[in-house]
Amino acid sequence: MNIRENIPIADLTTMRLGGAARYVIDIKTEDEVAEAYAFAAQKQLPVYVLGYGSNIIGRDKGFNGVVLVNQIKGMGAQTPERTGNVELFSYSGEILDDFVTYGTKLGYSGMEAMSAIPGTVGAAPVQNVGAYGQDIAQSLVSVTAYDTKTAKFVELPKDQLDLGYRHSIFNSGSEIGRYFITKITVKLHRGQLEPPFYTSLQAYVDEHKITDYSPDSIRKCVRAVREGKLPDPLSIASSGSFFKNVYLNAEEAKAAEAKGIPVWDGGKIPSGWLIENAGLKGKEFFGMRVSDKAALVLINESAKTYADLAKARQAIIDAVYAKFGYRLEQEPMELGDESWKNWMVAN
Ligand code: EPU
Numbered sequence: 001m002n003i004r005e006n007i008p009i010a011d012l013t014t015m016r017l018g019g020a021a022r023y024v025i026d027i028k029t030e031d032e033v034a035e036a037y038a039f040a041a042q043k044q045l046p047v048y049v050l051g052y053g054s055n056i057i058g059r060d061k062g063f064n065g066v067v068l069v070n071q072i073k074g075m076g077a078q079t080p081e082r083t084g085n086v087e088l089f090s091y092s093g094e095i096l097d098d099f100v101t102y103g104t105k106l107g108y109s110g111m112e113a114m115s116a117i118p119g120t121v122g123a124a125p126v127q128n129v130g131a132y133g134q135d136i137a138q139s140l141v142s143v144t145a146y147d148t149k150t151a152k153f154v155e156l157p158k159d160q161l162d163l164g165y166r167h168s169i170f171n172s173g174s175e176i177g178r179y180f181i182t183k184i185t186v187k188l189h190r191g192q193l194e195p196p197f198y199t200s201l202q203a204y205v206d207e208h209k210i211t212d213y214s215p216d217s218i219r220k221c222v223r224a225v226r227e228g229k230l231p232d233p234l235s236i237a238s239s240g241s242f243f244k245n246v247y248l249n250a251e252e253a254k255a256a257e258a259k260g261i262p263v264w265d266g267g268k269i270p271s272g273w274l275i276e277n278a279g280l281k282g283k284e285f286f287g288m289r290v291s292d293k294a295a296l297v298l299i300n301e302s303a304k305t306y307a308d309l310a311k312a313r314q315a316i317i318d319a320v321y322a323k324f325g326y327r328l329e330q331e332p333m334e335l336g337d338e339s340w341k342n343w344m345v346a347n
Pocket of ligand 1: 130131198242243245293294
């Protein structure tokens with residue numbers, strides 16, 4: 001087990017901000033998971049699990065704890081195909097897009113719209129990642145995880161995970177920090193998505209007169225849509241969508257529509273629309289730029305500190321609130337969030 005000390009969180013995350021983490025351990029095997037938690041317990045330090053670092057933001061004060069960087073690899077078929085369905089598994093340190101590709105190349109549908117989402121497989125259930133009308137909840141069967149409470153590996157079926165919009169037991173509620181996800185199993189099927197597709201995907205399919213809706217073809221379309229507007233985290237510092245979309249109840253949705261604000265699926269306002277129509281698209285605040293291609297994305301052009309990001313965030317939230325009366329909420333998580341105090345490993 002390789003333990004590194006005082007590593008900037010900026011170097012471990014795609015937004016490239018944040019002070020030092022006290023210890024960083026690369027986890028390559030299941031045995032190392034247990035070893036790393038034992039190390040943290042011995043040091044009496046909290047643990048945070050990182051994958052690709054594409055949806056997590058470091059704070060200036062850093063993290064006086066142990067960051068575990070998940071690099072457990074491997075994927076395959078959990079069960080052979082039965083009546084058009086197959087169960088595939090992936091260890092959690094794999095890149096999510098590699099797992100998506102594995103399924104689509106075999107000709108199975110269920111994850112193809114999640115192509116090119118930056119991040120690891122293990123992060124997918126944490127915030128129920130999704131794009132273009134699909135989320136991992138739709139295909140997930142179960143998650144295998146190390147339970148820090150019992151120091152045992154457990155299999156958690158999907159219905160125990162409380163999956164919702166960017167939400168699960170892993171990022172909300174009393175179980176935060178309890179589990180280290182080591183493996184996920186998904187159920188995919190022979191078949192394809194059928195139109196109408198998610199708005200921006202449909203627009204691409206129409207424009208390019210695509211008639212092949214096979215998983216591999218849809219995967220290529222999604223990649224093209226994403227490349228057109230979402231920055232590649234390897235070359236441009238960002239955390240993807242920086243704000244959540246706004247979800248409304250029926251009454252609020254009616255009121256929004258009456259004001260000419262677009263409401264999708266009976267209750268969702270695309271926050272990108274709010275930001276663009278507040279006149280903020282392409283604008284720069286404290287070294288952070290609102291992407292001129294996708295207003296929901298904040299790009300770190302020259303900000304050096306979390307404090308700059310916080311000021312930029314406040315300026316955007318205030319401007320949208322002043323214009324439309326909705327308070328945007330941040331989508332990425334933050335390393336060292338105080339609500340994670342219960343992460344101190346007890347055993
Ligand atoms: N819009 C604008 N201006 C913009 C951007 C968007 O007006 O600059 C409006 C348009 O009406 C557009 C609508 O917002 O049609 C929706 O935009 P888009 O399809 O790009 O999706 P999104 O709501 O911005 C969400 C997810 C993305 C995911 C896409 C596609 C969240 C916070 N974001 O974005 O996920 O890839 O849908 O499914 O739910 C992420 O979470 O990091 C992420 C990239």
